[in-house]
Structures are given as C-alpha cells and as structure tokens.
Amino acid sequence: MGSIFSTDFKRPTPEIIDEARSISTSSIHEAAGKIGSLPSAIKPLNSSLGLCGPAFTVKGAPGDNLWLHYALAEARPGDILVADMSGFYEAGYWGEVMSVSAQSRGVAGLVINGCVRDGKAMIEMGFPVFSRGTCMRGTEKNPEFKGAIAESLPIGDVIVEAGDLVIGDFDGVVVIPNDRIKEVITSAKDRDARELEMMKELRKGITTLEINGWEVK
Numbered sequence: 001m002g003s004i005f006s007t008d009f010k011r012p013t014p015e016i017i018d019e020a021r022s023i024s025t026s027s028i029h030e031a032a033g034k035i036g037s038l039p040s041a042i043k044p045l046n047s048s049l050g051l052c053g054p055a056f057t058v059k060g061a062p063g064d065n066l067w068l069h070y071a072l073a074e075a076r077p078g079d080i081l082v083a084d085m086s087g088f089y090e091a092g093y094w095g096e097v098m099s100v101s102a103q104s105r106g107v108a109g110l111v112i113n114g115c116v117r118d119g120k121a122m123i124e125m126g127f128p129v130f131s132r133g134t135c136m137r138g139t140e141k142n143p144e145f146k147g148a149i150a151e152s153l154p155i156g157d158v159i160v161e162a163g164d165l166v167i168g169d170f171d172g173v174v175v176i177p178n179d180r181i182k183e184v185i186t187s188a189k190d191r192d193a194r195e196l197e198m199m200k201e202l203r204k205g206i207t208t209l210e211i212n213g214w215e216v217k
Helices: 014-021 025-031 066-074 096-105 119-125 178-202 208-212
Strands: 051-059 080-084 109-113 129-131 153-155 158-160 165-169 172-176
Touching: 014 051, 014 165, 014 178, 025 165, 025 172, 025 178, 051 066, 051 109, 051 153, 066 080, 066 096, 080 153, 096 119, 109 165, 172 178, 178 208
Parallel strands: 051 080, 080 109, 109 129
Antiparallel strands: 051 165, 153 158, 165 172
C-alpha cells in the first residue's frame, strides 16, 4: 500500500454541517471569495440529492478502484469521500455494491473526479454521488499502486484537505477550508439576506441597474 495518514483529522461539528446544509454552493462560493469550486464537469448523478459534510480524501490509480475500497473502510459516519482518479475517466470506479456498503456505514456521499456505474441503482437507493458521468467499464485492483487517503488532494485548481467542508447541489461542488467554515457560513447567510431584499425590489419592477447604481455607458 501507499501512504495512509491518520484519519483522526479535524472535522466540522454536526451543528456547523447542519447550518451549512441549507446554503447553496453558489452562495458559499461567492461568500468565500470565489474559491473552492470543483470542475464544472462534476455534477450530481441524482439532481434532487445534495450533500454536505467533511471531506475524506482519496487518491486512486487510472482504471483502478482499490484505494476507494481502502477509503470506504476507513471513513467515518457523515464523511464524504472525495476522490481523484489520476485523470482517467473511461472507467466506472464506483457502483451499486460500494454504495450499499457506504450507506450501511453512514458515509454521506461521494464526490469523484471520474466516472461511476450502476447509475440507475444508485439513484433509486438515494445515495448522493457527484461524478463526471457514468461508464460501464470495470476497474482493476492493483495493490502495487501507491495511492493515499486523508492527504492533500488537488482537483482542478482546488486543493482539498481532509476535514474541509464539502457541499454539493444541482450546480456542482464547492469545498471550503476547515479553518474558514464559520466565517464563510456567516458571510453566505448575510449575502442571501441581501439578495432576498433585492428580489423584493425587483418584483416591484426596479431594475438591477438601479439597485446597484450601474450606469449604461
């Protein structure tokens, strides 16, 4: 096996997770200073399901899902597996069998920079999956590959750390550093409150230009 760091990393509290759950990814992303947005190709398998919880990171091999099995065995209830599969997308790294195991162990969802399979079954069982799409091709399980769990994980232009807050909804996935979660939630709530007031004015027929003081040039 490769390097497995301690899985006893700092996680956001259940209270903070519940508070964040009702905030959209767009609001969180804006409130954080436009950081943390994972590649837009990663979308919900079931658009009616979101996810919110601490990241449990896993680095896997192209066309191989053994490290996802390692991560699934080590994750705690409420964790969200956040996986990168080394840039190879023509494989179904996760499916119905692993989803059954994840649900029984209390894992809160999967975010994978890669594809999954058994999509219909996972939708029907209600397990939240965010992926690049579906692919029927199976995977290998090579113990010689040096993967990692609970390490820093680059996905797109975001570095995901174990214990960061992961939120996924219809628009995609955003990741917020653990030490900024409370600050960002407060800012996001303030932003949403301002937008609610703005929309009251917009419903009266006032334009966005008037509200924001923008001039047509």
